[in-house]
Amino acid sequence: MLQKLQGSSIYVVNSVLQGFSQSIIYSIAYPLFVQYLNLPANQLGAIRSLLSLAWSPKSIISLISDAYSICGLRRLPYLLAGLIICLFSTLSMAVVAFPEPYQDVDWENCTRIDTEVHNPNSRNEVGFYLVMIVLWEMGTACGDCIVDAHMIERSFLEKPSKRGTIVATARVFAYCGKIFAYLFTGLAFNSVMFGGRFCFKININLCFWSFAIIMISATIYALFFTNEKHFQKNEETNKSNLNLEKIKTLLLSSYYQKLLLFGIIYSMLNYHSAATYKVEKHWAKVEPLVKSSVSIISIILHIIGVTIFMKKFLNANWRLVIIITHLAISMLELPIVTVTVFDIFRSQYLWFLDDVADGIISHWLVLIINLITIEYATTGTEGICYAFYWGTYTISASFSNAVSNLMFSQFDIMEDTRYKNDTFSDQAIVYSSFMIVYAGRLLVIAAVFLLPSQKAHAQTIKKQAENVKHKWYNVAFIIGIVVCFLMSCVLNLLPQFKATRCLMIAGGPGCK
Numbered sequence: 364m365l366q367k368l369q370g371s372s373i374y375v376v377n378s379v380l381q382g383f384s385q386s387i388i389y390s391i392a393y394p395l396f397v398q399y400l401n402l403p404a405n406q407l408g409a410i411r412s413l414l415s416l417a418w419s420p421k422s423i424i425s426l427i428s429d430a431y432s433i434c435g436l437r438r439l440p441y442l443l444a445g446l447i448i449c450l451f452s453t454l455s456m457a458v459v460a461f462p463e464p465y466q467d468v469d470w471e472n473c474t475r476i477d478t479e480v481h482n483p484n485s486r487n488e489v490g491f492y493l494v495m496i497v498l499w500e501m502g503t504a505c506g507d508c509i510v511d512a513h514m515i516e517r518s519f520l521e522k523p524s525k526r527g528t529i530v531a532t533a534r535v536f537a538y539c540g541k542i543f544a545y546l547f548t549g550l551a552f553n554s555v556m557f558g559g560r561f562c563f564k565i566n567i568n569l570c571f572w573s574f575a576i577i578m579i580s581a582t583i584y585a586l587f588f589t590n591e592k593h594f595q596k597n598e599e600t601n602k603s604n605l606n607l608e609k610i611k612t613l614l615l616s617s618y619y620q621k622l623l624l625f626g627i628i629y630s631m632l633n634y635h636s637a638a639t640y641k642v643e644k645h646w647a648k649v650e651p652l653v654k655s656s657v658s659i660i661s662i663i664l665h666i667i668g669v670t671i672f673m674k675k676f677l678n679a680n681w682r683l684v685i686i687i688t689h690l691a692i693s694m695l696e697l698p699i700v701t702v703t704v705f706d707i708f709r710s711q712y713l714w715f716l717d718d719v720a721d722g723i724i725s726h727w728l729v730l731i732i733n734l735i736t737i738e739y740a741t742t743g744t745e746g747i748c749y750a751f752y753w754g755t756y757t758i759s760a761s762f763s764n765a766v767s768n769l770m771f772s773q774f775d776i777m778e779d780t781r782y783k784n785d786t787f788s789d790q791a792i793v794y795s796s797f798m799i800v801y802a803g804r805l806l807v808i809a810a811v812f813l814l815p816s817q818k819a820h821a822q823t824i825k826k827q828a829e830n831v832k833h834k835w836y837n838v839a840f841i842i843g844i845v846v847c848f849l850m851s852c853v854l855n856l857l858p859q860f861k862a863t864r865c866l867m868i869a870g871g872p873g874c875k
Contacts, residue, residue, distance in 0.1 A: 382540025405870025549655025664722025
């Protein structure tokens with residue numbers, strides 16, 4: 364294993380960095396956007412979708428990096444571009460003052476003044492930081508697809524029975540970066556001003572300075588310590604033409620389009636209840652440190668889960684594994700949501716019990732998709748095979764969230780009023796939003812038959828399959844993805860503006 368990873372230290376380091384960047388953005392969302400700024404649920408959901416949309420350019424980046432090199436290099440220039448984007452966004456957030464909190468803090472008694480509103484305009488002042496965080500996520504996505512492509516290249520060196528071990532190892536390194544991110548967030552953002560218990564005032568801009576220093580270090584390391592093969596000019600031209608033909612063959616193949624269709628169906632039906640963040644804040648009373656600690660425990664369990672999967676289930680039926688894990692996760696969540704929403708027993712520790720319980724199996728789907736892309740990819744299509752799947756997945760997921768905002772606007776669960784009233788009718792309405800989510804998850808199971816059952820099956824259908832020759836089908840697929848992307852951008856931007864946040868299509872109650 365170590366011999367196969369020789370010359371890949373930069374990609375190991377960047378696996379850690381990608382894990383850190385992905386997790387730090389999502390881990391600061393709860394203390395900053397939910398507790399500190401008290402954004403409405405539709406705006407929070409839209410922010411989550413915009414962060415997902417930031418990953419959609421992975422497809423284009425991977426296509427270019429697979430087909431075209433810069434100065435004879437296929438990976439390093441694009442990796443540096445991602446790091447520089449991350450550096451620019453973190454530096455920008457470090458120098459621009461963060462908005463004042465929605466509610467002030469009585470520092471003498473170390474309590475937040477919940478009865479008074481300190482900054483009622485907080486939800487309208489987050490625009491600049493939102494743009495920079497989305498830009499940071501785009502830089503992370505750029506680096507992530509390059510690291511993934513390199514690891515898939517290395518996977519071609521493995522024996523068929525062991526293929527996927529290198530990718531799994533890289534994911535473990537990424538989990539280490541995630542642990543560091545959640546540890547930092549849990550300790551730094553557990554002040555009373557963020558809904559925590561620590562009695563100290565933190566400088567938010569100083570936190571972003573620390574992130575910028577990490578990005579500077581990573582950029583310098585990538586620039587001076589990357590060892591990548593240079594292509595000669597003639598070799599580079601021939602390779603680019605060959606890779607373009609291979610990419611075209613992959614994207615038009617029926618087996619790969621079935622994989623894309625699975626991702627679209629899964630992401631469209633696996634949406635989240637708009638009430639989740641508000642339930643965490645008002646009913647479960649989740650503290651940032653507890654949320655981060657649970658995330659760290661879950662990540663450790665993910666690492667254990669990857670190890671178990673690679674040793675026990677690497678050659679198991681992938682379809683059956685997905686069905687069992689999907690049902691198990693839903694069955695673990697349902698009773699916890701029930702007792703919390705109906706006030707049978709409320710505790711932040713209980714709320715996260717299912718995250719710990721399903722920690723071992725919750726990321727097996729991602730691992731299986733990685734293994735499938737290894738089987739479907741060929742030399743020269745390593746990046747696009749992986750990235751195009753996740754690009755279409757994130758676009759579909761963002762569009763699904765925008766549609767769910769419209770659906771959940773009928774329940775009036777976006778603002779704090781229903782959670783503060785906390786009557787049985789309020790609880791029933793919030794609970795019904797979760798039931799709709801679980802109904803969608805059950806429908807997802809039917810889509811697993813679009814996937815191969817194992818490596819041998821994947822190779823068989825890969826050899827037997829023909830390209831999808833119906834031009835209308837390919838054109839319709841591309842148009843559908845483009846329309847979903849444009850509508851996702853528009854629908855998820857509407858909740859960010861004061862004038863359009865109230866629209867029902869944006870998840871609001873309707874403008875008067």
